[in-house]
Amino acid sequence: MAGGGFVSSGGNGDYEGKVTGFVIMTCMVAATGGLLFGYDIGISGGVTSMDEFLLKFFPNVYHKEKSVKNGESQYCKFSDHLLQLFTSSLYLAALVSSFVASITTKALGRKISMLIGGLIFLIGAILNGVAMNLGVLILGRLLLGVGIGYANQSVPVYLSEMAPAKLRGALNVCFQMAVTIGILIANLVNYGTATMKKNGWRVSLVLAAVPAIIMTVGTVFLPDTPNSLIDRGQKEQAKAMLQKIRGTSNVDNEFEDLVIASDMSKQVASPWGNIMQRRYRPQLTVAILIPFFQQLTGINVINFYAPVLFKTLGFGDGAALMTAVITGVVNVVATLVAIFTVDKFGRRGLFLVGGTLMLVCQIAVGSLIGSVFGLDGHGQFSKVLGDVTLAIICVYVAAFAWSWGPLGWLVPSEVFPLEIRSAGQSINVSVNMFFTFVIGQLFLTMLCGMKFGLFFFFGGFVFIMTLYVFFFLPETKGVHIEEITKIWRSHWFWKNYVPAEETRV
Numbered sequence: 001m002a003g004g005g006f007v008s009s010g011g012n013g014d015y016e017g018k019v020t021g022f023v024i025m026t027c028m029v030a031a032t033g034g035l036l037f038g039y040d041i042g043i044s045g046g047v048t049s050m051d052e053f054l055l056k057f058f059p060n061v062y063h064k065e066k067s068v069k070n071g072e073s074q075y076c077k078f079s080d081h082l083l084q085l086f087t088s089s090l091y092l093a094a095l096v097s098s099f100v101a102s103i104t105t106k107a108l109g110r111k112i113s114m115l116i117g118g119l120i121f122l123i124g125a126i127l128n129g130v131a132m133n134l135g136v137l138i139l140g141r142l143l144l145g146v147g148i149g150y151a152n153q154s155v156p157v158y159l160s161e162m163a164p165a166k167l168r169g170a171l172n173v174c175f176q177m178a179v180t181i182g183i184l185i186a187n188l189v190n191y192g193t194a195t196m197k198k199n200g201w202r203v204s205l206v207l208a209a210v211p212a213i214i215m216t217v218g219t220v221f222l223p224d225t226p227n228s229l230i231d232r233g234q235k236e237q238a239k240a241m242l243q244k245i246r247g248t249s250n251v252d253n254e255f256e257d258l259v260i261a262s263d264m265s266k267q268v269a270s271p272w273g274n275i276m277q278r279r280y281r282p283q284l285t286v287a288i289l290i291p292f293f294q295q296l297t298g299i300n301v302i303n304f305y306a307p308v309l310f311k312t313l314g315f316g317d318g319a320a321l322m323t324a325v326i327t328g329v330v331n332v333v334a335t336l337v338a339i340f341t342v343d344k345f346g347r348r349g350l351f352l353v354g355g356t357l358m359l360v361c362q363i364a365v366g367s368l369i370g371s372v373f374g375l376d377g378h379g380q381f382s383k384v385l386g387d388v389t390l391a392i393i394c395v396y397v398a399a400f401a402w403s404w405g406p407l408g409w410l411v412p413s414e415v416f417p418l419e420i421r422s423a424g425q426s427i428n429v430s431v432n433m434f435f436t437f438v439i440g441q442l443f444l445t446m447l448c449g450m451k452f453g454l455f456f457f458f459g460g461f462v463f464i465m466t467l468y469v470f471f472f473l474p475e476t477k478g479v480h481i482e483e484i485t486k487i488w489r490s491h492w493f494w495k496n497y498v499p500a501e502e503t504r505v
C-alpha cells in the first residue's frame with residue numbers, strides 16, 4: 001500500500017545513471033497511484049454527509065440526523081454499521097487483494113498488476129457513480145478496494161525498482177504527498193458537488209475514474225522493470241532495459257547486483273519463516289507496531305469523517321465540508337515540511353515532536369467536546385468554540401503529517417534486510433490496511449459509545465507510541481541498509497535479540 005513497497009538499495013547504490021525520461025514517467029505513475037488512494041480516503045466522508053446520498057441509501061441515518069434537533073444525543077446521530085461499511089469495505093478488499101496482487105506481481109510482472117489495478121478501480125468508480133441501490137454501491141466500493149490493493153502493492157515495487165537508488169527515499173515521501181493531495185482534491189470536489197441540486201454525490205464518486213484512467217493509460221506505455229524481467233528468466237531484455245532506463249551502457253555493476261539479489265531471493269526458502277526468528281524481533285516489531293500506531297493516532301477519523309464530525313459539532317452542511325478542505329490543505333503543506341526536514345532533524349525528532357503535539361490536541365478536543373456536550377450528548381457549540389476546535393484539529397493534522405504520516409512508511413522500509421524484506425513489507429502494508437478498516441468501521445459507533453472520551457482513547461495510544469519511539473526505536477537517518485543490523489545490535493534493549501557474532505545485511 002502507500003509507500004509500503006519502497007525498498008532501500010541492497011547494493012552499494014553508487015551505480016552510474018541519469019534521471020531519464022523513464023524515471024520521470026515512474027514519478028508520474030507514483031503520483032497517480034497515490035492520488036487514486038488519497039481520493040478514496042477523502043471522498044467518502046463528504047459524500048456520507050450529503051442529505052441526498054443519505055436519503056437514498058441510508059434513510060435511517062438521515063432521519064436520525066434530522067430528529068436530533070428534538071433532543072437526542074449528538075454523539076450517535078451518524079452511528080450506523082452499514083454507513084461505516086460504505087467507508088471501510090474498501091480497505092478490507094484492499095487488504096485481501098494486495099496478497100493476491102503480490103502473486104501476480106511476482107509471476108506476471110509489475111506492469112500487469114498495475115494494469116489490473118487501474119482497470120478494476122475504473123469499473124468500481126463507474127459502478128459507484130451509477131449505483132441504484134446499496135448493493136451496487138458497496139460492490140463498487142469493494143472493486144475500488146481491489147484496485148487499490150493491486151495498485152498499492154505493485155506501484156511502490158515498480159517505483160523502487162525503476163528509480164536510481166539515490167531517489168528512492170524521496171520518492172517514498174512523494175508517494176505519501178500524492179496521497180494527501182488526493183485527499184485534498186476529494187475534499188474540494190465534495191465542497192463543489194454538495195452545492196449541486198441533484199446527483200452531487202454521483203459526480204464525487206465517479207470522478208475517481210479520472211486518476212484511474214490516467215494510471216491505466218500511462219501504464220500501457222511503461223516497460224516492466226529489469227528486476228522483474230530477470231526474475232522471470234529474461235536476462236538479456238533486462239540488461240537492455242536497464243541501459244535504457246539509466247541512460248548509459250555502463251550498467252554492469254547494477255545488473256550483477258540485481259541478478260545476485262534475484263538468485264538469493266529464490267534461495268530464501270521462506271521469508272515468512274525468516275522474519276519469525278528471534279534475531280529479527282526488532283524488525284518484526286517495527287513491521288507490526290508502526291502501521292498499527294499510525295492508524296491508532298486516529299488520523300482517519302479526520303480524513304474519513306471530518307464533515308460528519310463537524311456536523312456533529314453543529315456546523316452547517318457547507319461549513320462542515322469546508323472544514324475538510326481546511327484540514328486537507330494543512331495535511332498537504334505539513335507533509336511538505338516532512339520532506340524538507342526528515343533528513344535534517346531525523347526520524348525520532350519528528351516522531352517525538354509530532355506525537356507530543358498530537359497528544360496535547362487530543363486532550364484539548366476531548367475536553368472541549370466534553371464540556372459542551374457532556375455525557376448525555378445534549379448541547380450546542382458556539383461559533384467561537386467550533387472555530388477553536390477546528391484550529392486545534394488543524395494543529396493535530398499538521399503534527400501527524402510531519403511525523404507518523406510519512407514516517408509510518410519510511411521507517412519500516414529502512415529497517416528490513418534483504419532476506420526478510422518482502423515479508424516485512426507485506427506485514428507492514430496489511431497491518432496498516434487492517435487498522436484503516438477497523439477505524440473506518442468503528443469510529444461512528446465508538447463516538448456514540450465512548451463520547452468525548454474517544455479523543456482521550458486515541459490520545460492514550462499516542463502517548464504509548466511516543467514512549468515506544470523514545471525507548472525502542474533507534475534513529476535510522478542516513479544509515480545505509482547494510483549497516484542497519486549494527487544499529488539494533490548497539491541498542492540498549494534490542495541487543496539482547498540480535499546476535500553479536502555475525503554481520504548480516
Ligand SMILES: OC[C@H]1O[C@](O)(CO)[C@@H](O)[C@@H]1O
Pocket residue numbers: 002041176179180183294299300303331405408436
Ligand atoms: O493523511 C494521511 C493518510 O495517509 C495514510 O496514513 C496512508 O499513508 C492514511 O491512512 C491517511 O489517511
